Amino acid sequence: xxxxxxxxxxxxxxxxxxxxxxxxxxxxxxxxxxxxxxxxxxxxxxxxxxxxxxxxxxxxxxxxxxxxxxxxxxxxxxxxxxxxxxxxxxxxxxxxxxxxxxxxxxxxxxxxxxxxxxxxxxxxxxxxxxxxxxxxxxxxxxxxxxxxxxxxxxxxxxxxxxxxxxxxxxxxxxxxxxxxxxxxxxxxxxxxxxxxxxxxxxxxxxxxxxxx
Numbered sequence: 001x002x003x004x005x006x007x008x009x010x011x012x013x014x015x016x017x018x019x020x021x022x023x024x025x026x027x028x029x030x031x032x033x034x035x036x037x038x039x040x041x042x043x044x045x046x047x048x049x050x051x052x053x054x055x056x057x058x059x060x061x062x063x064x065x066x067x068x069x070x071x072x073x074x075x076x077x078x079x080x081x082x083x084x085x086x087x088x089x090x091x092x093x094x095x096x097x098x099x100x101x102x103x104x105x106x107x108x109x110x111x112x113x114x115x116x117x118x119x120x121x122x123x124x125x126x127x128x129x130x131x132x133x134x135x136x137x138x139x140x141x142x143x144x145x146x147x148x149x150x151x152x153x154x155x156x157x158x159x160x161x162x163x164x165x166x167x168x169x170x171x172x173x174x175x176x177x178x179x180x181x182x183x184x185x186x187x188x189x190x191x192x193x194x195x196x197x198x199x200x201x202x203x204x205x206x207x208x209x210x211x212x
Contacts, residue, residue: 002102002123002156003035003065004178004202005195011042013186014051022191024058029192032063033199037083037180039069052078065102072097083125095120104158108141110149113157123156125180129171130162133183143174150175165197172205 081102156177
């Protein structure tokens with residue numbers, strides 16, 4: 001089952017001296033409830049591969065999902081899944097390469113989400129929902145984007161962009177399957193405690209939806 005909490009890195013997170021022990025601790029803490037996205041714009045392929053190769057065994061041991069963003073070649077090399085964006089390979093081509101490995105795609109509206117689903121994506125990121133430090137340019141789409149896309153999607157929709165723990169219930173109520181987070185976990189004083197808090201909110205939100 002696809003995790004509902006997706007922890008996304010950026011170059012600053014990957015440059016932290018405590019990144020690797022923190023990543024291992026998060027995988028141990030979350031297990032199958034969490035997905036770790038290795039995303040970097042400035043790292044070389046060799047450096048990103050080294051990180052992925054070290055984390056892949058931990059993902060197998062803990063049941064966490066490891067996804068390599070943009071680099072299908074590295075995902076193939078370490079035998080894990082991948083996540084695509086606009087500048088990546090088309091979903092249809094990545095799907096042929098990855099076969100049954102988990103494959104996701106970043107989208108910004110209903111048309112992009114539908115195309116990703118049609119070409120073989122297992123899930124989509126949808127955003128930017130709220131103002132986000134990682135995407136400071138441009139106005140966020142707002143939670144109404146989730147309401148416009150998620151109910152008609154045949155694959156899970158993961159809301160991304162400024163998703164604080166307090167906003168989890170709202171996005172789930174609008175149809176999101178889960179959330180993707182950067183600062184809410186990586187910038188927390190205790191990332192594992194922060195991640196568990198997100199999982200608790202996600203589980204509560206799903207339980208509430210079932211009761212309704």
